[in-house]
Amino acid sequence: MTAGRTLVVGSGFVGTGIARRLAADGKEVTLASRTPVTPPDGAGWTPLDAIDAGACGRLLDRLRPDRVVLVHGPSDVTWCEEHPDRAAAAHTGIAAHFAAGAGGARLVLISTDNVFDGTRADNTEDTPVRPANAYGRAKAAAERALLEAADALVLRVSLVYGHEPADAGKWLNFFAACAHRLVRGEPVTAPADQWTTPVLVDDVAEVTAALLDCRDPLPPVLHLGGPDRVGRAAWASVIADALGARPGLVVPTARAGTRYASRPENTCLVSTLLGRLPATRGIRVRGVQEGARLLARDFGERDLGERDLGERTYGEQAFGERAFGEAV
Template sequence: MMKVLITGSNGLLGQYLVQRLSALPEYEVIATGRGANRLRQQAGYKYESVNLADEAAVKGLIERSQPDAIIHAGAMTQADDCERNKDACWMVNVTATRYLLQGAEKTGAFFLFLSTDFVFDGLAGPYREDDPVNPVNYYGASKAAAERIVKQSKAAWAIARTVLVYGVADDPRRSNIITWVKSNLEQKKKLKVVNDQWRTPTLAQDLAEGCKLIIDKRAEGVFHLSGKDMLTPYDMAVQVAGYLDLETKLLEKVDGSGFKQPAKRPARTGFVIEKAEKELGFTPHSFEEGLKIVVEQLGK
């Protein structure tokens, strides 16, 4: 039996990790998030509300639960929020990671840290695991700093970087590119969509599966977990509209410079995922397949 502590369990990845692992008899899951448990599935695991910025609370949780593995998915991930609230971003993304790592070192837990393509500057994507990091915004900088702390830790560690995660969230306030395009085009609204940023979008279930593979193998080091298709948000929107038989004429190509956003976005990220395929057996869905899965889930 493997005891796994999942942070950020109210988030999109957290939700799929809890569902996937708690359904299997060989895992005991302790989920933690801020405030109440907002997942629809409330059975089959233990939930504890913990403020990760509270050192004593974090260490207390780890000492009480004695996990075999910690999947640290909790983070402040909205780049513009991070740019506006740098202190809060650093606290959640960096300091909390340090507290969790200290707990992991003490108990011997394997530590998996979730990171992002935003640690790269986007000048030379798609990226491999050993390409040099060079963030262009504060969110990316906070995750790059946390990665350095993880790499210096005495705990057995892995870092899973990912790109533009999409999927159906229990929390209806969380939209993603598919639901955003769908709801606007169904209302016959025009949509401006960026066509000069490239990503390899990642289905939430695939990312959860990749994390499971890492903790099962206790695979140490850095892994890139994402989809394979290099697409712009405009490309994705066109595929969504096409799949749902909605009006593509309502989609307008724009470049990112037209948006007033506090955080600069890297132009071309995306990942080469050969290492994860070879060493973990990671096999992500194509964007087309992922789109089908999400639309079916939305239908339910």
Template sequence: MSRYWQSGPGDSPSDPRLRILLLGASGFVGGGLWRHLAARHEVVGTFANRAIPGLVQLDLRDERRLRALAADGFDLVIHAAGLVPLEAAEADPELAHRLNVRPVEVLLAAVRDSAAKLVFFSSDNVFDGSRHQYTEDDLRSPVNVYGRTKTAAEDLLLADGGHLVVRIPLVFGRGPWANSFLARLAGPTTPARTDLVCAPVYLPSLGPALAELWARTGVVHFGGRDVVTRFELMSKVQQALDLPTRVVAARGEEAASRCRRPPRLVLRSTRHRLLGPGLDAALAHLAGRSPA
């Protein structure tokens, strides 16, 4: 499945059309999910600050509005919103908890008496980066505020039962509205760390993979096929798109990071065999050299 942005067996025209609430549809990951799912299902997507036609406004801290929206007869509630930048979470742990943990409590209460299932997007940052790779059964040990909020949110959802946690790594690509990944390559130079290793996922592969996985409960991982450093990834993207930036190798002590980052986060699964596409295939698609 090296080109997993194509429709898979769980994504055929004969599959039932679902009514889905997609929280965070205006974001980078949420936008990628929206692009795939809205073409196949009835999707209500949300935005927080950046108004986008077709999406509804929602502040996750507006608990009454969040509860009412989640209880409005959906089959699936996909939670891909929250405070994402690691440095922002580290700088304001209280805000990180309000945006990454408390909404899960509200959502669980809202869907408890309905048939709706919650699908929560979590992170490889629930791990400390000390292992060669991580599966769903490995012990979580977050080393930063963002990872701790994701761990707390996972605990709430898993204790309730019947829902799904999808852990993902660094995601790369071009979103329909938000382009937080490519924004990192917007300056004349792009520092990229040689001491951070991951198995990044290509954004268009997330929607098809999710459609294959959302019938499950508990925890699943979805990682990319290739294992690379941040420097290798950024260099390959810069070359594939011929971007006017120079990717500069950096290490932790040179990057002046304001929060601790796990050094090696490679997600693998014991629950399924899906992987995102290899980097060469993904970058050829991103650069327009291969069809979707």
């Protein structure tokens, strides 16, 4: 399954990153979304109101994709908490539309660590799903709708980060939001009691591309998290260091009373399966220090230069001493 047409439903940060990787690999890829976007070089874009079942069916009939990647929203956790019924209807309905109409296409749903309640720091594929917020409940329902109706794959991904311009016209991923403030010399207030296993958007795209091309049978659920378990305040300090920001700009706080109040204490994923799959076991998922060093260049600050960050692959040591932020 190395050729053919791929449809990516959702043109946000993650969907665009996946489309960019597929296009760079020479694949025919089309982004579909309600909001017009400029697609990455080599990719296309088409309008789609994915809540409309008829519109989804007509698009599938026209494009006849061999692979469909669902990266649809809404993904703002705070918005979902304020509009739980609308969030659930959108996530579940869209998954059901494509499960019913995709035919023999390979279906991949990009899901979330928020399907867990945060009481564990090591959520594996076998951990029982127990959402603690509206976003997690909506995604869990979408997973069920897809897996019950189609031969599909759910790829749960931890907090995704990467470069986004300050004028992107939307809320930014955590790394980009911190970096833009820090390069302007502005303070960043971040919770010290909300933990995640961040994963670089380019690594998400690489894993997704490999799974789409995989000829071997795949399990229904896979996890993708970065190798470091890190508190947000400690992660912000790593970002500040990589950017050469003025000391003291990162202000640790408690998540209660902030926009992170509805996030579980731990939004962390551990993979027990990707390292066993021939398609993904050689992929090296980068930690937060290396990610910050690579992205510092995109934010116009000093290049830290090369440092020995270790070569860790899923097949070797994907999850080691995840200790960043333990003292914050």
